[in-house]
Amino acid sequence: MRSWLHIISRLRPATIQGHLIHMVLALVVIQIAVSWHVISGLTEEMLHEQIGQTALQTARTIAQIPRIRQALIEGDPHGEIQNLAENIRAQTGASFVVIGDSAQKRYSHPVPERIGQTFVGGDTGPALIEGKSYVSEAVGTLGKSLRGMTPIFGEDHDIIGFVSVGYLSESIHQSISAHLDKPLMYIIGMSVVGILSAVVIAGRLRKLTLGLEPSEITNLYLERVAVLQTIREGVLAIDHHGNIRVANQAARRYAGLSFEEHFAGRPVSTIIPEARLEQALHTGLSEFDQERTVNGQELIFNIVPVFQNQKIQGVVASFRRKDELDLLAAELSRVQEYSELLRVQTHEYSNKLHTIAGLIQIEAYREALDLVVTESSGYEEFIRFLGESVPHPVIAAIILGKYNRAKELRINFAIDRDSTMADVPKWIHQEKIVTVLGNLLDNAFDAVLEQPQQLRMVEMSFTDLGKDIVFEIEDAGAGVAVDQLERIFEKGVSSKGRGRRGVGLYLVRQRLGELAGQIMVSRGSLGGALFTVVIPKEQT
Template sequence: MKRLWEQVPLKGQVMLFSSLIVLLSLLILSLFVAHNQTNNTREYLAEKVQLSASHVAYNSLVQNSLKAGETNQELMHYIEIIREENDLLYIVVMDTNKIRFTHPNSEQIGRTFVGTDAEQVFSGEKYTSDNVGTLGPSMRAFHPVWDNEGNQIGAVSVGISTDAIANAVLDNQKILIMITTISLILGLIGAWTLANHFKKTLNGMEPKEIALAVQERNSMLEAVNDGIIAINNAGEVLLANDAAQQFLKRTGYQGPFDHTPIDLIWPELKLQEMLMTTSTDTHELIKKGDVETVVTRVPMYVNHQCVGALATFNERSHLHDIVRHLIGAEVYAHSLRSETHEFMNKLHIIQAMVETESYEELKDYIEDLSERYHMKTASAASQVEQLVEDVSISHYLAKRIGWLEQMGVHVHIQSGIPWPSMSADFIDIWVTVIGNTFDNAWEAMQHKEQKNLTLTLKQVGGVLRYVIEDNGIGFSANEKQQFLTSTKKGDHGYGLANIKKKLQPLNGTLDILSEKDKGTIITIHIPYTERRQEND
């Protein structure tokens, strides 16, 4: 039943629910009113027959006939007129022996009145009762008749059929039913109008669709790496995704977020200023404590009315990492284009020599290419291609080594089992590691007369080992701790914290050995076999 109800559209649910409320209310009201109407109708008819009985009892024709001890045509005619005018079942005038002087059925005149409820009237009481007489069930009123001296000389009984009572009640209830039906129709029209208003307010969406949209929105907000903060037009925080909350807590704010003024959380953001403008501020540098962020701020409008403002941001250091990755990819792409172009030129030359049958020249040309290739492989940069099977990493590493060699750095490479081809996430991590460690090494050695760098690439027991050793200026233990916890740009050691963060999900390790003016050794281990099996 619950599933069936959930399948009913919102408009139908509102109409059904509202209609049931209206119907139930009208039903209770109708029962209450019908009960009151029934009682009121019976009371009215009882009063009517009692009044008729009283009126007949004090009539002189009745009193004279009872004194005479016999009926007459004038009395019977008078009584019949009253009965018909008041729509009564009967009017019976009887003496103290209950002998009828009048009756609608002339055959009953002179006979004894039927019913045990007539005894009290001869004790001088007037009352009403329900009983069955010769004309069927009826409500009967009794009234004593006295002469001028106050002696009781007879009684009057006036009856009205219970069918007449039921018809009177039914007539009243028909009116009530009609009013109830009209009210129900009006309630349905109101429910339909209300349902349409709800649908319009909810942009035609069903409750399930709204709930799903909210869940999807929350999932998307939490999946975004950028921090997102939204405020209402009062400057209070409506939304702060997990990335934003973690960043703000890490930079010092420990209070609540929902409906907290943005000035209390991040006053430097000045997000409330966007409530007064229609323009957008993009890629603006704003600090939170000592951390620089790149922020985009936009006002939010609904139906041409500003309802709040939104800010998206990321740490500047994270964006530098992304730039480094892009640069590495660009270098690799440029290298591929250059080598492809060079290879095609050599093929054209070989093709031309073959077509002109210049075989001697072709032989000399191939020998020259071979000699130049062997000369090239003698450099440290060219050795990388044999130590790393993954083309992306080998080209990127070769370019970085080649650049250092051009800057006068003597690079020595040590190797064991070559590195295998890797998945995209590993390539991204190693580009970060190589880029940061090479930058740190060059920064430490650039003012040295003799610049030496030793690079070790090995695979031992399913673990990738990367060791880079320079003879630079080195750093102290305090500086080492600072570099591992800070991403602030400008100091030697920048990027070590980013490397450490990258290694944590992969169970990688980072070891640093450094002495002032003697150099630095950075050792990195990443389990790769286990990781690759999980991906497979």
């Protein structure tokens, strides 16, 4: 039993080409068997009918010969019937031509010794009794044969004998086999064509499947399903018709779709129209970090078209909830801000320590003491101001970090001491205010760096009195050109040249849009740009 199983396992095809050839061979074998059965059956039936009719027609013709009728009446004293019957048999190719009288006595036979004996077969009744002509199949002295039987009538239309013309079944089978040679060659030829076609199709199929075998394709499919269901990002794939092909569990969860419903094959425009995936089908352009609101949920989409032979075959989109990404961004922002704060403080204190050390070395003790007192009191006073006016650690940290950054850049950064920001509603994410303040202050610092030392001034004030939170950041730079006032908040637009520029103000506008806030640009009293930010306290 094990040996048979081993043989079967060895014969089992391992490649897709082998699978296809085996299937085609099995189909060809079935086709040959069915075709041979049908063709041989039809051929045998047609030849059987044709030979039977030929035998009957020959028998009828013989029964109409006057010399045979006359010799049969006279008892054939000269053996004339045998000679005529044998001549006709030789000319027609029949196996036998037997002529007998009404008593079934033979007057002709292929074997002369059997002349005068009784006809064998038992099928003469309808001819001798009823006068009918017919085709029958019976076993005679020569074997089983197909016979044409017809009566011989005398001058008074009485039955005086019969004629039996027959073909042995053996010779009929030989004739049928000869007629089946051509159909057999046709079937074999079609089988060869089928096998060759299977080889060509298998090669083409292997190319279409990138050379992967069935087991590899199965493993890839199972792995793809496992990967798609385990990753945390939502994945949605559509074909070139815009119908959904894949939607993993995360995609269903983020988009608020049912986990049990079957979405494959359905148009994405009817399931998640807000994703606007069909747009990538028409444009062929990738989209990254695009915000979409799907079923009331803010999502960040990355959309990439899939090309094959320069044609778009579909689109794949991955997305996650915006608040999850914002949380990660906030954590990263905090780490970066704290890291920057420590770096700036370390650098600044290093400079101060070097200065104090130098003053001591040159014995300028009074100046060293004054510097220590001035730095200590000024910084402590600023920290105390932030603690009282901005009791929000994240916002206070960004202001402190930029204060130290300004000192490092030797920029006079002044904050209105009447400013206050104690009343920040809980619905306003402080990380968004951090993004707004950080980018506006960085722009202000960059704007004054090219100015002389005495003109490097940046001022900031803020207030939370009333129904809005208001920031004002002013610099002594060159200001914003009039032709750029409408474009400075667009992504990639910057007055500082190309490269990785034109992103800060774009992010500012995005975050203010999320907070339903506004930003205005004008010329300030310092001669440069004045940015005014207004954020409503009440959630709209």
